[in-house]
Amino acid sequence: MEHVLGNEPHPPHCLFEPPGDQPHSRELLLLYRDSGRLCLLNRFPYANGHLLVAPARHVACITELEAAELQEVNDLVQKAIEILKEELNPDGFNVGLNLGQVAGAGIDDHIHYHIVPRWQDDHNFMTVLAEVRTIPEHIEKTYDRLLPRFQHLYRSNHK
Numbered sequence: 001m002e003h004v005l006g007n008e009p010h011p012p013h014c015l016f017e018p019p020g021d022q023p024h025s026r027e028l029l030l031l032y033r034d035s036g037r038l039c040l041l042n043r044f045p046y047a048n049g050h051l052l053v054a055p056a057r058h059v060a061c062i063t064e065l066e067a068a069e070l071q072e073v074n075d076l077v078q079k080a081i082e083i084l085k086e087e088l089n090p091d092g093f094n095v096g097l098n099l100g101q102v103a104g105a106g107i108d109d110h111i112h113y114h115i116v117p118r119w120q121d122d123h124n125f126m127t128v129l130a131e132v133r134t135i136p137e138h139i140e141k142t143y144d145r146l147l148p149r150f151q152h153l154y155r156s157n158h159k
């Protein structure tokens with residue numbers, strides 16, 4: 001409910017610039033980070049496996065990204081979808097950007113893609129929302145399931 005009511009606590013740092021420089025952190029739900037981009041498991045998911053992919057640089061709009069940065073982010077979006085397909089076997093995805101608060105961005109000063117897996121028998125939005133509030137351990141299970149894939153991705157990108 002906290003999320004719904006907009007009272008979720010704000011971390012001292014930008015969510016998309018987590019402290020330290022480790023590529024993975026269970027505590028931060030950080031699945032992947034390198035110099036150009038990162039992928040987090042959303043702590044307030046709309047569905048199981050809801051991922052957030054952002055560029056490393058703190059910019060508010062996609063128009064502020066250099067071509068190479070955009071390419072790095074898109075590459076991670078593609079890899080993340082590939083991993084979700086293999087691990088969670090969804091029937092489809094919603095993938096997109098919310099630019100500006102009026103468009104629904106909870107954090108509107110650092111752009112991030114939402115990747116939301118969808119299943120044929122999806123509950124409606126509010127049911128899903130109510131359900132996921134009660135299962136934080138579910139998020140960690142999903143993290144543990146996806147992590148080895150992202151570790152493998154990190155290794156293959158940093159040989």
Ligand SMILES: [Zn+2]
Nearest residue numbers: 014017058110
């Ligand atoms: Zn930021």
